[in-house]
Amino acid sequence: MAEKVTFKVFRFNPEKDKKPYYQDFEVEIRKPGMMVLDGLNQIRWEMDGTLAFRRSCREGVCGSDGLNINGVNMLSCITHISDLKPPIVIQPLPSLPVVKDLVVDLTDFMNKFFLVKPYLITYSPPPDKERLQTPEERKKLDGLYECILCACCSTSCPSYWADPEYLGPSALLNSARFILDSRDEGADERFEIINDRHGVWRCHTILNCIEACPKLLNPTEAIGELKKILIKKKF
């Protein structure tokens, strides 16, 4: 008989359930290196077709399957079942409204992302070809551009839970992505937005976001960088 692992899955159907509950599933380990997502697929395809969760690329690129697994936010598709202590407790990302089961409403998270103007802003006339930058300038964007907007960081942040207006680590990291870009000329308008008690100053350096980020980025450091620039400007 194949080895089995218990998945304790958060279930909530707002049309039927008054309260959320946890349901146990026995996931069969059929091949070495199975990911949590493989387990969830097994549940949906073979045991209970009503289980709702998001996934797409299944290789840590699309950012759609951010989940709270054994208490830590991570991507189910790049997390080995064997690395986790059973029973594996799977919950939706904390603090966001639950649409159904493991699917959360990301509207607020995305709105905050758009708020920091996450696109290249330029006022100088465009050169004949593309806007160039040196390898050193490009290097400054490493650790910033890789964000896949999975929301693992923001929803792990107690400041984000407590303050509904707080932009959160992800949006702030993405603002740093453009503020620190040598080709970008929109730093001032972004600083307008993030230099706010619901912007960078709401970060209390709790460091949860670093632990949560599946792309091994460091939002706290990015926020610290932004704080430093703002303090230097002001004092």
Place this chain on the structure above:
Amino acid sequence: MKYFGSGRSGAFDWFFQRVSGIVLLVTLFLHFYVMHFAIEGPITYEKVMVRLSSPGWKALDIVFLIFAVYHAVNGFKLIIDDYVHSTVLRAVTIGLLWVMGIAFLTIGIMTIVNLRVQS
């Protein structure tokens, strides 16, 4: 959206929470040094009061008091910013904080200014 409270961005609060924190740390170690190493033991009321009653120490203590009260009040303000979002509650809590801060400052300054060796 701006909450009730001063319209400042929070940059000042953040920066001076750090500055006042450093001042408190320095004065803490100064206190430690003066009380445990600089004084010929044993520590007695007279020895301590003579020092505390001198104008230089009074000035230093007032500076310490200002930074300590600022640090405490500002810390509470940050907690209120974190958790209290309704305008009315914010008005009440931040108002109370001001009253408490000013009260502590007044009592503290009065105490320091009036210090003298009692016999």
